[in-house]
Amino acid sequence: MQPVISFRDFSFRYKSQSSATLKNINLDIVRGEKIWIAGPSGSGKSTLAHCINGLIPFSYGGEITGELYVNGKDSSSQDIFERSKSVGTILQNPDAQFVGQTVGEDVAFQMENEATPQAEMKTAVFSALDLVGMLDYEGQGPHDLSGGQKQSVSLAGVLSTKADILLFDEPLANLDPASGVKAMRLIEEIHQAGGKTVIIIEHRVEDVLQEPIDRIVVMNEGEIAAIGTPDDLLAGGTLASFGLRQPIYLDAMAYAGLSLQGLSNLRTPEGILGTLDKGKLEVWMDSVESPQEQRDGDVLLELRDVTYAYDAGRDVVRQVSLSIGAGETIALLGGNGAGKSTLSGIITGLFKPRIGEVRLWGESINNWSIRRRGTEIGYxxxxxxxxxxxxxxxxxxxxxxxxxxxxxxxxxxxxxxxxxxxxxxxxxxxxxxxxxxxxxxxxxxxxxxxxxPKLMILDEPTAGQDYRHYTEFMDFIAELSNQGMAFLFITHDMHLALEYADRAVVMAEGGVIAADTVANVLSNSEVTSKARLRETSLARFARAWGLSSPSRFVQAFIDYEQKGKTSHE
Structure with a gap:
């Protein structure tokens, strides 16, 4: 079968650089395949994608050697318009793609450029929007939608073009965990129903692997470092060897002394095929002692029954009470629209609560200016x-x-x-x-x-970061916390919460529905479902394999990793 995309001894050097960003790329992608391109930041993933969709050389100039064929045609003979008919691209920032005043206009944009008859165009637009569950929003402005809805509209836009290659560049970057799961499932449904060739670039490993992947292409320093099926690369620890995060339940199995040999379908905790030594997991879980010391620092920030409404009669933050101690790190979790960002605006002074009080070091700061608050609180x-x-x-x-x-x-x-x-x-x-x-x-x-500042509020601090930079940065944040700086992480990243937060506060529909240890929160399927989060894969693994306490298993993982970090300091 002729590959739909073929790189042959392909290299590329940007005009402004002295050395090549892509080096000796040889890669064939067969029609109908679903490929995940993985690799650390700077490995060449995005550059490879730009070569596929034509942004290189038409938007980013440079020197090309070797050959690239798309749909059997030499890419050097195609212009950007012709390439766009074959390759549809969904960017990590949907706002950068919107050109229409309404959802329907945006989806129809390329068909209008191709002078598609109006009746045919309407049918195609409605069909694409229906497929992604956005038909009811056809007349709405795209910029008024949630992050997940925007991503769905972008997907409908490329579906309406009939491109047979779909390229997703960080499609989950702005989505909450529940929306991320939905997006990956939708991509898989389109892949199966339409026979599309799908190429995904994404840092969120477990979310990508939740749905089937044919092959993983690992990039490193501009070259293809490894290619294989998920089982091949997960069993061999290939992702971790190139600084990528493998699914954390596989780490937990390794900590417990379990081998991956003889196991298959490793990409999801529930789907693993083979025999696991449950007793060994239980023994490990019970043997891990907590290395953490209780923090007894003074209360730095306190919110008392805070309520806020943008419009009269509709509270978007309702009776929220929480406290943050000096040096404490809290993960503020919840789905898109839960009220997390509004709450941070109340803390920084951008919004004034309708009811309730914000206190800093025991003093009310309701009447402090934004500038004055900024001397103590960074955002x-x-x-x-x-x-x-x-x-x-x-x-x-x-x-x-x-x-x-x-x-x-x-x-x-x-x-x-x-x-x-x-x-x-x-x-x-x-x-x-x-x-x-x-x-x-x-x-x-x-x-x-x-x-x-004494308190740092970080809204999605790890978005777009590879695992190496994520770890380096968050380890430094942990050091600052030990020195007394407090942190409030507003995040969809469950790994960040697990590894770096002292506590988790969960919001849904403007109110706090849970405040507890991270292990307890992310092991509670009722809380995670209500808050549009995703139960950690550790708890799902423990539940799937019948362990006595999923929350204890999660806590054992947290404690084991914390002990490892402490021993290396």
């Missing part, structure tokens, strides 16, 4: 593009320091320190525009970190 938005104002990286980090009157020497010392902490020091003299989304995220965090 980093989910989208770094909403925060960054300077053209150069070093200027962005130093902006707040300049506004607060720091001397040039102090400004330079602090800026250099946080750039090193956030892995951006080598790029300090680069323009911001040269950074990836994940790097911009780290830059926005560095800018606030330089101001040394």
């Amino acid at each position: 980093v938005m989910q989208n770094p593009n909403h925060m960054i104002t300077q053209h150069m990286i070093w200027d962005e980090v130093g902006l707040g320091l300049t506004a607060r009157g720091f001397s040039p020497t102090e400004r330079e010392e602090r800026s250099d320190e946080v750039l090193k902490i956030c892995g951006l020091y080598p790029y300090r003299n680069w323009p911001v525009s040269a950074l990836s989304f994940g790097q911009k995220k780290r830059l926005s965090i560095a800018s606030i970190l330089a101001l040394s």
